[in-house]
Amino acid sequence: MKAILYNTYLLLGGIMWCFISTCMGQPSTKQHVENRRDSLLSPAEISTSYLYWYISHKSKLDRINIFQADTASDTDNYKVDFKRVNFYLNQIKKSGFVSEKYIDTLKKAYLAADEKLNLHPQNDGPIQGFEYDPILGIQEETEITQNVNEFKVISNSIKDDHAVVLGKISDTLWIRFDLSKTDKKWLINAMHPYFK
Amino acid sequence: MKINFSIVHKPLTISKIKAPGQTIQVYQENQSINLQATKDAVAYLQYALSNKIPVIVGVSNVPGGPNSDKSTNHWVVIVGSGTDSNGNYFRFYDSGATNQVNRATSVANKLYYNPTTGEFKGTSDTNYGAAAAYQMTMVRKSKKIL
Numbered sequence: 001m002k003a004i005l006y007n008t009y010l011l012l013g014g015i016m017w018c019f020i021s022t023c024m025g026q027p028s029t030k031q032h033v034e035n036r037r038d039s040l041l042s043p044a045e046i047s048t049s050y051l052y053w054y055i056s057h058k059s060k061l062d063r064i065n066i067f068q069a070d071t072a073s074d075t076d077n078y079k080v081d082f083k084r085v086n087f088y089l090n091q092i093k094k095s096g097f098v099s100e101k102y103i104d105t106l107k108k109a110y111l112a113a114d115e116k117l118n119l120h121p122q123n124d125g126p127i128q129g130f131e132y133d134p135i136l137g138i139q140e141e142t143e144i145t146q147n148v149n150e151f152k153v154i155s156n157s158i159k160d161d162h163a164v165v166l167g168k169i170s171d172t173l174w175i176r177f178d179l180s181k182t183d184k185k186w187l188i189n190a191m192h193p194y195f196k
Numbered sequence: 197m198k199i200n201f202s203i204v205h206k207p208l209t210i211s212k213i214k215a216p217g218q219t220i221q222v223y224q225e226n227q228s229i230n231l232q233a234t235k236d237a238v239a240y241l242q243y244a245l246s247n248k249i250p251v252i253v254g255v256s257n258v259p260g261g262p263n264s265d266k267s268t269n270h271w272v273v274i275v276g277s278g279t280d281s282n283g284n285y286f287r288f289y290d291s292g293a294t295n296q297v298n299r300a301t302s303v304a305n306k307l308y309y310n311p312t313t314g315e316f317k318g319t320s321d322t323n324y325g326a327a328a329a330y331q332m333t334m335v336r337k338s339k340k341i342l
Contacts, residue, residue: 120323120326120327121323122323122324122326123295124293124294124296124299124322124323124324125291125292125293125323125324126270128258128324128327131262131270132262132269137262138263139262139263139268140213140263172264173264193262195264
């Protein structure tokens with residue numbers, strides 16, 4: 001009898017927890033993105049969704065050790081591991097929010113870093129050109145990551161197959177997204193912080 | 197070489213970038229140097245060092261920058277000052293070295309101040325700093341942690 005009562009309490013508790021998390025709580029960043037990905041999204045929605053997607057995946061992406069992949073000791077020089085670059089870029093691409101152009105731009109940054117590291121070998125400290133988050137484009141990235149829920153789209157201008165979305169995190173920190181339409185789908189070509 | 201380097205461990209933090217009255221912007225790309233700002237920066241650095249307070253300053257060693265001034269891309273800590281045959285300088289610890297503490301704290305890490313042009317320029321002994329000279333961009337005042 002006691003076991004039946006105990007199991008009933010557990011079941012009721014579980015149902016209550018599900019009810020509270022689903023109905024009362026704020027939707028998580030992941031839910032926000034997943035719920036919207038399959039629908040036909042506007043440039044503003046694509047931009048917002050990508051920002052949320054990136055921040056919710058950032059810690060995983062940051063663990064892809066692109067520059068020190070084979071480093072066994074502190075004195076080994078950094079090198080760009082292009083297998084990992086491709087894996088990293090593939091994860092970004094799989095988000096479904098960015099264009100080939102966006103991926104190419106990122107890839108060029110890694111190629112440039114590789115070139116610089118060959119000219120000026122480094123085995124310590126930040127990588128020249130990667131002293132900041134390569135996606136958010138800002139050094140004080142917590143200004144965005146900790147305040148992403150404050151992000152609001154301010155303007156959304158569309159001309160033919162191109163769009164520019166301006167949104168703000170705060171009065172002083174804005175983000176600009178440049179998009180183009182390919183196969184009836186808006187994709188981000190570039191994303192830059194914009195300081196006021 | 198005389199170095200009046202001396203810091204103590206005080207519970208300090210840095211001001212937010214562009215916090216009113218807390219950041220002194222001395223250099224921005226594509227803008228002329230504000231000589232008054234550079235004098236203010238020197239005065240603040242001397243005040244801070246005389247009170248054994250280290251100061252974080254922004255530097256630029258590549259065009260552009262991922263910060264609001266679009267110039268700063270790196271940060272160092274001013275820990276002392278001195279004069280040598282090249283002029284007056286501020287000595288710094290470089291955050292561009294994580295493992296090589298001797299390079300991060302090298303006595304060769306100096307930013308020279310030119311009072312005529314208002315420029316603060318120098319080099320770092322770190323791997324990171326070897327690629328290009330540093331130009332100081334801004335001073336962020338140190339604050340006591342309350």
